[in-house]
Amino acid sequence: MASQPVLHAEKLAKRVTSGERTLTILHDLSLSVAAGESVAILGKSGAGKSTLLGLLAGLDTPSDGELTLFGHALSRLDEDGRAALRAGRVGFVFQNFQLLPTLSALENVLLPLELSPRAGEARTAEQWLERVGLGERTSHQPKQLSGGEQQRVAIARAFVTDPELVFADEPTGNLDPDTGAQIIDLLFTLNHEAGTTLILVTHDHALARRCDRCLRLTNGQLEAFDPAPASSEEGDE
Amino acid sequence: MSDINWRLAARSLKRDLRAADVRALFVALVLAVAASTMIAFFLDRLERGLERQAGQMLGGDLVLEQRDPFSEELRNTLEQAGFTLSDQVDLVSMISQGERFQPASLKAVDDIYPHYGVSHVDRGNGVEQIASGPPAGEAWADPRLAELIEIEIGDRVQVGQTELTISGIIEREADQSAGFGNFNPRLMLNTADLEATGLVQPGSRIEFELLAAGPPAALEQVQGLLAQLRRDGVEVRDVRVDRPQLGNALQRAESYLGLAGLAAVLLAGVAVAMSTRRYVERHLDTAALLRCFGASQYQLVTIFSLQLIGLALMASILGALLGLVGQSLLLWLLTSFLPMTLPPPGIMPLWLGIFTALSVLVGFAGPTLLRIKQVSALKVLRRELDPLPPAAWLVVGVASIVFGGLLWLYSGSFPLALALLVGGSALLALLWGVSSLLLNGLLRAVQRLTGGGEWVQAFRLGGRQLARRKQAGLGQLLAFSVTFFAMAMIVLVRGDLLTTWQDQLPEDTPNYFAINIQPGERDAFEQAVAPRVDTQSTLYPMVRGRITEINGQAPRDAVPADARGDNSLRRELNLTWQSDLPEGNQVVAGQWFTPASEPQGWMSEVDATPSSDSETVPISVEDGLAERLGLGLGDEITFAVGSDSIITRIDSLRSLNWDSFNPNFFVIFPPGVLESFGHSFITAFHLPDEEQGLVRELVSDFPGVSLLNVDAILGQVRDVLTQVTRAVELVLILVLLAGVSVLYAALTASRPVRAHESGLLRVFGAGNRMISRVQGAEYALLGFASGLLGAVLAELATAALYLYWLDLTPRLHIGLWLTLPIGGALLIGVIGHALSYSLRRQAPAASLGLLGEA
């Protein structure tokens, strides 16, 4: 579709210092994601997946390297500038759902819509809840919903602003396999329908396989990776 | 964009109202506003009432007084400036009915009288409120005059060369303050009849008064003219300068009320700071998420500020309503010694309340709230990424500045505000140290408790919990102990101090004053009284005189600015003459008169011939008065006595023993000067219980003599004290509530930790009952320590009062040491236990995931 990548990372590095020791989590990492593409990032626990996701979404700043999001060099933007860039254009799905406990399902979905410059109406939020199968539960608070239902609310929230890019950090990590599978189906269905670019962090090879491209994070760098075919799935991780 | 901020703020506020920290914040703000508006409403009404009453008492906004009629020219100038004028003439003259003669103080008023207020007059149909003087041909007598010359409504009295019909008995004049003014009884007549009386003669002592009513602007316009008039010797009274001073007790009460109110505001502020901390912690996740969705830092601050401001406004309205109720309660408590009906509450205090709430919010919550801005969006991925809480010095610093500003606003004086702030902080630091020691000691003692009883165990565990939160606990301890101390002081002052003071007076301290004994009655009165009383003071002659000049200047210009409204300058003083220093007086500077001339043995009648000597007379002045007016030895004071001026020089300063209940005089003349002026005598005596019958005999045999019962006066003092202290108590209850709000806020702030503690206790096998007891015990210990410290403070303060004020050896108040700690333990224990109820209910869930979010 577009000639320009949605996201382009060039020689990213992330180092953290705790006390006297410097820990390099990522180094010399490059990545380019085209519009409409879905990319899976795999890696062992502690490999730095979440750290990378935070960098790519502009939630955090790299120690080195250059990152371009929607054609904007993030290094030239301050926190507020990066936030403004995200508003309405980036959706998030988290492992631990991150719904606001004091807001109802509908209000949670409305939240990014209200913060986005292309503000929509409450109706849009209701429609999205209906699409994730929670049309009847709009007024319920997160604690009244099951884990899977909460994650569905979170997915509706991620897509409600019609974003160009959705980040998902282990969206099934806190769910049982059956529920996880349902959530994955939902995520990919919506993604295809909306033609969104998806960057997905996961442990799950089956999930990774459904993406256009798979990358593995080892020793702070990304490498192309072909998740094992269905037959040998159990052998990994 | 801003629209969404509002919506988000409103929505989450609505949900948040259920959260304990938001409730604590709300309650604290309500209390701050209630306390400040209650006092502001009340003081505002009092101020406006006084202003209005000042005009009424003066008889106008501007009153001019001189010995001659006022010129047309002056009248025109004043009328052009926007004043309405009314004429009044005052003079003393003999009036008679049949064989009965009586000197009376005549007051002739015109048809415009009174500018303000109403007179209370009985015209035969009970007492009516009348906004005019008597019509021409008629006169109103006060009850004393009516009794003295036995007149009734409808009788005719001789006034100078004319006769007037008494058409009313005047209980209270529109333009005269309550209390004893002139010694001569009053007759009010119409200026139209003045001519006919023939009393207006050159040389007779007549005061012409011009009463002007007009707006402040008019008063402003004629200031130059007034200065000129003052120089010309015209007595000028300006409502803004000569406003009546509040009674001492009321003035004290006013400042106590103000202070107590601010104490409540301060405590509420502390509660606000504590609950904001928890509030912010609870909302960090929300903030991070909003950040993640693209909200700017500014937007975050806006959303949360809007939310809190919304909360503050709601709290202001509720608080102001409570303040309104509170002020009417205050008014009701103080009613009987407010000398007037007050105007209805104004709107100003409401703004003040809202302003107070917002200031408290900004000052005590601001720095903490800004922490929310610092939250990183990355927190959605890494939970532990919490921004650091603001530095303690920043929180305390900002809060101090804002509170200092409030002190300034409320006290109206920057140095005072600064002194209160600095002094208060120093005192608090000291108390902090003391209470820390006390709490440590108490906690150590509790840990040493042995025995296996459930309660003993509960106290040991509760003590340990308290020890873990010692900083917060110390703050609460301080708040409660100071409140308990203030309450104890009030009760002690009302009961113990007054009683002790009264008990230490000698048995035979005079219990009656007799005033207005006419020279002709003097011997008869002595003979009637002397054999039946235990002790009797000398009969002091008394002459009334007004200070007209000090060192050749108008008194107002010669005294320090704050003494301009002093009663001694506004009213006539009681002067006496003595050759010897009266008992109980001590010369502290200068020399007592050296006996020169013998006191004259004869007494003159009213308005005798003017004395002829014009040389400077040595006088003795009470040191307190001299200090107030900035006078010293050698200063010259001119008195107007009768129609004469007497130039005097201060030769000695005396200290008085006001406890003696003997007649005391500010100014004493040597014999041989005042004898020729109209005077009466005053004495004091102690009448034993079995001789109380004498009072009735004296009243009937000497109707002109007024007897004042000291016990009754002391009773009044006690009444006043009771009412004032009740009012202060009411405010202290608010302070106590503010203290409880601190407790509540601290409780919510420590909620997660407490849930964890209860969870642990449960894991180790403690039942609901045990956990509940431990919590009760923790607060009971806190209350006990507060009560103990309160008792220490109260005992020290009373000891100081005993030593320096009553000159007595201090005694121990056992009751205090029992009531305060035990009462405090019960009160705080029960309240804390009740407030932690919801926590106990949540505890089981929390105990499962020991560190679970509350």
Ligand SMILES: Nc1ncnc2c1ncn2[C@@H]1O[C@H](COP(=O)(O)OP(=O)(O)OP(=O)(O)O)[C@@H](O)[C@H]1O
């Ligand atoms: N700010 C930081 N300070 C210290 N260490 C950090 C910081 N951020 C990340 N790390 C460390 O970097 C490593 C990578 O963390 P990250 O959360 O990215 O791993 P992950 O691949 O997402 O793991 P998981 O699969 O368990 O979620 C971890 O060892 C983590 O402890």
Ligand SMILES: [Mg+2]
């Ligand atoms: Mg991770």
